[in-house]
Amino acid sequence: MGRWEPNARQRLAEAALRLYGEQGYEQTTVAQIARQAGLTERTFFRHYADKREVLFAGSPLQELFVTAVAEAAPDAALLDVVGAGLDAASGMFRGRHEYALRRQAVVEAHQELRERELIKLAALATALAGALRDRGVPEPTATLTAETGVAVFKVGFERWIRAAEETDMAPLMRGLLAELGRVAAGA
Amino acid sequence: MGRWEPNARQRLAEAALRLYGEQGYEQTTVAQIARQAGLTERTFFRHYADKREVLFAGSPLQELFVTAVAEAAPDAALLDVVGAGLDAASGMFRGRHEYALRRQAVVEAHQELRERELIKLAALATALAGALRDRGVPEPTATLTAETGVAVFKVGFERWIRAAEETDMAPLMRGLLAELGRVAAGA
DNA sequence: GCACCTGATGTCAGTCACTGTCATCGCGTA
DNA sequence: TACGCGATGACAGTGACTGACATCAGGTGC
Numbered sequence: 001m002g003r004w005e006p007n008a009r010q011r012l013a014e015a016a017l018r019l020y021g022e023q024g025y026e027q028t029t030v031a032q033i034a035r036q037a038g039l040t041e042r043t044f045f046r047h048y049a050d051k052r053e054v055l056f057a058g059s060p061l062q063e064l065f066v067t068a069v070a071e072a073a074p075d076a077a078l079l080d081v082v083g084a085g086l087d088a089a090s091g092m093f094r095g096r097h098e099y100a101l102r103r104q105a106v107v108e109a110h111q112e113l114r115e116r117e118l119i120k121l122a123a124l125a126t127a128l129a130g131a132l133r134d135r136g137v138p139e140p141t142a143t144l145t146a147e148t149g150v151a152v153f154k155v156g157f158e159r160w161i162r163a164a165e166e167t168d169m170a171p172l173m174r175g176l177l178a179e180l181g182r183v184a185a186g187a
Numbered sequence: 188m189g190r191w192e193p194n195a196r197q198r199l200a201e202a203a204l205r206l207y208g209e210q211g212y213e214q215t216t217v218a219q220i221a222r223q224a225g226l227t228e229r230t231f232f233r234h235y236a237d238k239r240e241v242l243f244a245g246s247p248l249q250e251l252f253v254t255a256v257a258e259a260a261p262d263a264a265l266l267d268v269v270g271a272g273l274d275a276a277s278g279m280f281r282g283r284h285e286y287a288l289r290r291q292a293v294v295e296a297h298q299e300l301r302e303r304e305l306i307k308l309a310a311l312a313t314a315l316a317g318a319l320r321d322r323g324v325p326e327p328t329a330t331l332t333a334e335t336g337v338a339v340f341k342v343g344f345e346r347w348i349r350a351a352e353e354t355d356m357a358p359l360m361r362g363l364l365a366e367l368g369r370v371a372a373g374a
Numbered sequence: 375g376c377a378c379c380t381g382a383t384g385t386c387a388g389t390c391a392c393t394g395t396c397a398t399c400g401c402g403t404a
Numbered sequence: 405t406a407c408g409c410g411a412t413g414a415c416a417g418t419g420a421c422t423g424a425c426a427t428c429a430g431g432t433g434c
Binding site: 078079114140141144147148150152154158159176181183184 | 264265266298301302303305306309327328330331332334335337338339341342345346363366367368370371372373
């Protein structure tokens with residue numbers, strides 16, 4: 001792999017998050033990020049498609065979520081399948097509250113970054129719908145369930161990250177899933 | 188208002204949709220759009236913040252949806268309030284299937300445009316949550332309901348636009364809302 | 375030990391989205 | 405008729421992103 005200084009990708013990602021946080025996303029040029037990482041602007045774009053992607057590439061969220069859905073018990077109820085996915089997603093944030101908070105503050109401060117985050121979540125919903133169809137869930141139930149599951153994740157993540165202390169994300173997600181059930185039941 | 192040729196904004200929007208459709212979004216330069224509309228590139232950016240916004244500005248979707256939610260009967264069930272919003276949203280697409288299809292084909296063909304669409308829907312969800320809170324719905328129910336309502340709209344719109352013939356969007360949305368109820372009830 | 379291959383990086387020129395600034399133009403108004 | 409004002413044009417500049425080509429370091433085959 002690395003014949004030069006190793007971990008060029010990671011160095012770029014760390015420099016980007018630091019600079020975006022310190023001086024703002026718009027005020028940071030790609031050339032600055034590359035220089036901090038000891039590379040050139042051209043090399044940045046060989047590792048990341050654009051200035052936004054450096055904050056999003058490499059997250060295992062989708063894979064964890066989808067795998068959990070695919071591997072849930074074949075006879076599990078639909079809501080429990082979603083819950084298993086949410087549990088798996090919650091796991092990847094354990095012990096990372098401070099990092100996630102720092103990153104999320106940057107993302108929320110800039111429309112371009114929020115847009116990128118939303119399309120990642122949309123891709124997650126699409127992948128989830130596929131996993132549900134593979135389990136035999138018909139359309140439009142699969143897509144509707146996937147979109148709803150992602151909506152629960154969005155709300156839960158938002159609440160988890162706003163908490164003063166790091167809490168366990170999984171029960172929070174389960175609680176929202178239950179609340180959704182009450183809403184849909186007309187309560 | 189217009190002391191020069193009137194409807195500069197509309198001319199720009201029409202030229203943009205036509206060119207994006209004919210030769211692709213990336214292959215179209217803002218200078219081309221402006222020239223087609225008899226204006227300059229600089230004037231384009233006085234009417235629209237960027238090359239993407241020209242396809243999204245001016246849509247009354249959010250206002251219609253939110254107003255319907257705000258004006259629903261005070262004692263209406265939560266799901267019926269969302270349903271009223273979906274009905275109002277459906278109304279604005281009546282008779283516009285062909286136009287919507289043309290526009291959607293362009294949007295779906297380019298990630299930058301899909302991102303912009305997603306952030307518009309996220310803004311809709313935020314506004315809906317506010318309208319629900321104004322009705323006395325507590326958090327996190329308000330946000331969860333709003334996100335779920337938008338998810339239903341996304342799925343319904345997708346299905347409506349894929350239909351060969353223009354159908355009535357409202358019953359489609361109502362059907363999805365009912366299906367969501369069955370999912371959340373654990374069926 | 376040497377020539378060669380290969381993948382990661384550097385260099386450079388170029389396009390285009392987007393912005394700030396100032397000039398200009400056409401209409402309404404005093 | 406002179407003036408004000410909002411919409412537009414002209415122009416220079418920045419920075420994201422791309423394509424083409426050179427270079428460099430390490431592994432490979434001999």
